[in-house]
Amino acid sequence: MIGCLLVVGLGLGLIAILADVYLYYRAKFVATYCIVRADGYSLVDDQQELIRREHPDRLLLLGDSRVFRLPVPVKLGVDLGKLSIINKGTGPGVMSVIDDFISTGAKLEPAIVFAQIGINDVMFAPPEVAVTNFQQFTKDFPSVVRGRGAEPVLSTIIPLCHRQLFRYWQCLSYYPPRYHQWNQTVQVINTQLRSAAVANGFRLVDLDLAFRDSSGRLRAECFDGDGIHLSTVGNRLLWEQLAATLQSRRALVR
DSSP states (O other): OHHHHHHHHHHHHHHHHHHHHHHHHHHHHHHHTOOOOOTTSSBOOSHHHHHHTOOSSEEEEEESHHHHTOOOGGGGTOOOTTOEEEEOOOOSSHHHHHHHIIIIIGGGOOSEEEEEOOHHHHHHSOHHHHHHHHHHHHHHHHHHHHHTTOEEEEEOOOOOOOOSSSTTTSHHHHSHHHHHHHHHHHHHHHHHHHHHHHHHTOEEEOHHHHTBOTTSOBOGGGBOTTSSSBOHHHHHHHHHHHHHHHTTSTTSOO
16 A cells, blocks of 8 residues: 555656656747747838838837747737837847847837846856946946937846746756845846936836735746746736836827
8 A cells, every 4th residue: 555655656746747847848948949929910020121111110129038039019918009029139148238239229220129138147147247237237228229319128137936846846946045046136136227227217117026916926927937938927917017118108109
């Protein structure tokens, strides 16, 4: 009897581990290969569209894989009016965003430039380096974007979230102290971003706040299986928060 229970327990444990591994690698696969593009929707993604001038007001998205895998808002039931969307979220970290904008983004003549970036800096750079880089970024990025005739919009960094069956299995949980250190660095940078937005007069989408419930806990349903990338719920919430921030701007033509 004990042997049977042991076998059943081991079998269920193995199934749970395999399910957990599946969730993790599925999230990585989706982030890398299964990018949802906006065919047939209001998107400017090539020079022909730009030359035809069919999209006078353009929203340029810059950031990391969280931005790169964003579906267009209309697919999630979010209305940005006639504001066109150019997704160029391919930058690995905060220091690459300005270079990406200067080298390619500015040529697309965006009216608004939205940057959601930073989680890679937090995870792969020492905390003091990540904080220092953001201090410089919040000074340089708004002035560079404004210098090209566009409006800069930044967001707070979305923290990391445990979104797994086994709390201590996947990559975010191999080193629990590091996981908490990463989110502590996120909070330091986000506090810095909020102050910079007031001091420098740029719009800030507070996604850190939006991704929490009324008790301040992160909403796990907003995250995919790796705890880093966003689920459909998270993608929709990001678009809703950005739309609300841009609501008063004339670019949201109805």
